[in-house]
Amino acid sequence: MNGGINPGCRHWAERDTMGISGGRRPTGTIKMESNRKPASSPVFAGRLAAAVLVMAAAGPCRAQTSLQNQPRIGYQAAPDADQNKTLLLKDFNPVSMLHVPVHAVDQAKFYVIDVHNHVNDAARIGEHLPPERVLEVMNKTNVKMIVILTGMWGDRLQAVMDEMVKSYPGRFMVFTQLDWSKVDDPDFGAEMVALLRDSVSRGARGLKFLKDLGLGVRDRAGKLLAIDDPRLDVVWEECGRLGLPVFIHTGDPEAFFLPVDATNERYEELIEHPDWSFYGRDYSGFRALLEARNRVFARHPRTTFVSLHMGWPENLDWVSSMLDQYPNVMVEFGAREAELGRQPRRTRELFLKYQDRVMFGTDNEVTEAMYRNHFRWLETADEYFDYWGAPGQGRFKISGLALPDDVLEKLYHKNAEHLFSQFHPSSGSASNKGAP
Numbered sequence: 001m002n003g004g005i006n007p008g009c010r011h012w013a014e015r016d017t018m019g020i021s022g023g024r025r026p027t028g029t030i031k032m033e034s035n036r037k038p039a040s041s042p043v044f045a046g047r048l049a050a051a052v053l054v055m056a057a058a059g060p061c062r063a064q065t066s067l068q069n070q071p072r073i074g075y076q077a078a079p080d081a082d083q084n085k086t087l088l089l090k091d092f093n094p095v096s097m098l099h100v101p102v103h104a105v106d107q108a109k110f111y112v113i114d115v116h117n118h119v120n121d122a123a124r125i126g127e128h129l130p131p132e133r134v135l136e137v138m139n140k141t142n143v144k145m146i147v148i149l150t151g152m153w154g155d156r157l158q159a160v161m162d163e164m165v166k167s168y169p170g171r172f173m174v175f176t177q178l179d180w181s182k183v184d185d186p187d188f189g190a191e192m193v194a195l196l197r198d199s200v201s202r203g204a205r206g207l208k209f210l211k212d213l214g215l216g217v218r219d220r221a222g223k224l225l226a227i228d229d230p231r232l233d234v235v236w237e238e239c240g241r242l243g244l245p246v247f248i249h250t251g252d253p254e255a256f257f258l259p260v261d262a263t264n265e266r267y268e269e270l271i272e273h274p275d276w277s278f279y280g281r282d283y284s285g286f287r288a289l290l291e292a293r294n295r296v297f298a299r300h301p302r303t304t305f306v307s308l309h310m311g312w313p314e315n316l317d318w319v320s321s322m323l324d325q326y327p328n329v330m331v332e333f334g335a336r337e338a339e340l341g342r343q344p345r346r347t348r349e350l351f352l353k354y355q356d357r358v359m360f361g362t363d364n365e366v367t368e369a370m371y372r373n374h375f376r377w378l379e380t381a382d383e384y385f386d387y388w389g390a391p392g393q394g395r396f397k398i399s400g401l402a403l404p405d406d407v408l409e410k411l412y413h414k415n416a417e418h419l420f421s422q423f424h425p426s427s428g429s430a431s432n433k434g435a436p
Contacts, residue, residue: 089268096397100383105375107142110409112371113416115147116247116308116334116361122152122160123177126365131164134366135171141371144413147173149208149247153199161203173420175247176204178235180212184220189234196238200425207239209248214289215278224282227292228299236296240303243422247332249308250293252276253339253393254315257286265394290318297326304419306330306359313339316346323354330419334363338387341377341398348401355407359415364388378403378411 078084118125119134138146148164151157151174164172176199178192185191196207210216217225227250239246251257255266257278264270270277284292290312297305307329312318313336323329331354333340340347351358360378364370373388381402387393403411 122156123150175206332361334361
């Protein structure tokens with residue numbers, strides 16, 4: 001049809017304007033004459049029948065005309081499409097239409113040691129929580145122990161030990177850190193060894209390095225302290241002698257070292273945290289930082305290092321090569337559920353191959369929902385769901401790994417227990433005050 005009235009509709013429109021005897025009438029009306037009985041008049045009966053036919057035909061014709069006025073289904077973009085794309089990215093929160101299985105995991109299948117957290121730490125990286133609330137979350141989710149990595153040193157370390165370790169034996173472990181304010185001291189290395197020994201005497205069970213080593217720590221002249229600076233060698237060696245693991249965070253997501261533009265998958269995150277961008281200026285390149293750290297691994301084979309955040313989670317072939325080359329290195333996946341969960345097959349392959357060297361870590365606020373999201377990722381085969389904190393680390397979904405029980409148990413607690421069992425303070429060190 002070409003948008004006009006079809007012949008049938010035109011015929012009935014014309015009949016609608018005519019009287020039965022040929023005289024014109026107002027459309028759709030029938031005049032009744034008062035001196036006749038409608039029920040017995042043949043003329044009236046004919047006119048009534050004609051009116052019924054007119055109205056019956058008019059309905060479909062009006063509907064047809066209405067449909068012809070509706071927009072047609074086309075295959076070209078609307079001419080004003082770009083002008084109508086006004087929704088801000090921060091307000092875009094689509095709901096998936098996939099109908100896929102959802103399995104809630106309220107408690108971990110095996111008890112958990114979270115080796116990467118900062119709850120109630122000395123550096124106050126996160127909001128301080130009542131210890132009773134932290135224990136409540138742990139008990140509800142089957143988390144046996146949390147390792148608080150940023151314990152600092154001296155009195156501040158002691159405060160964390162008193163609040164979290166002494167009050168709740170067996171539930172928390174605390175690491176110490178180095179005092180970078182002394183980096184220009186002539187005896188910096190020896191001073192840090194003394195600090196380390198004092199921290200161990202207070203109950204610290206590991207040494208933690210934030211990403212500021214290589215990206216933030218500078219000497220008096222403003223030069224960045226290199227990760228493999230020789231002044232730190234005595235510290236690495238002392239950790240090996242004590243059986244004290246070194247947890248080291250080097251670099252950051254690869255996208256943080258690239259231009260913050262429309263091609264950066266962490267664009268929103270870097271706009272929100274511009275200080276997390278390490279593109280340009282005098283920073284070493286991303287790969288150069290990792291290579292400097294690997295030189296430390298090679299120089300100190302008797303020291304056990306844990307490459308935090310997997311080392312380079314966007315490149316698991318590189319992680320595999322690191323683990324093959326340095327048998328004194330382990331990994332954990334704190335705050336990298338997003339990176340690993342979007343490549344589930346490759347991640348599962350790596351976790352199975354290096355099942356004795358991967359540990360459970362979160363690097364997130366302590367809540368029931370946070371832990372349950374991680375358990376779902378590790379234990380189920382669910383597909384296409386939000387990582388914890390989405391879309392903060394990028395607009396992608398993750399899928400579950402469905403790890404076998406023996407591997408799951410190693411990741412959840414056995415590997416961490418083996419690591420921490422290597423601690424052996426020397427007989428000459430001070431008493432282990434506050435040790436768990």
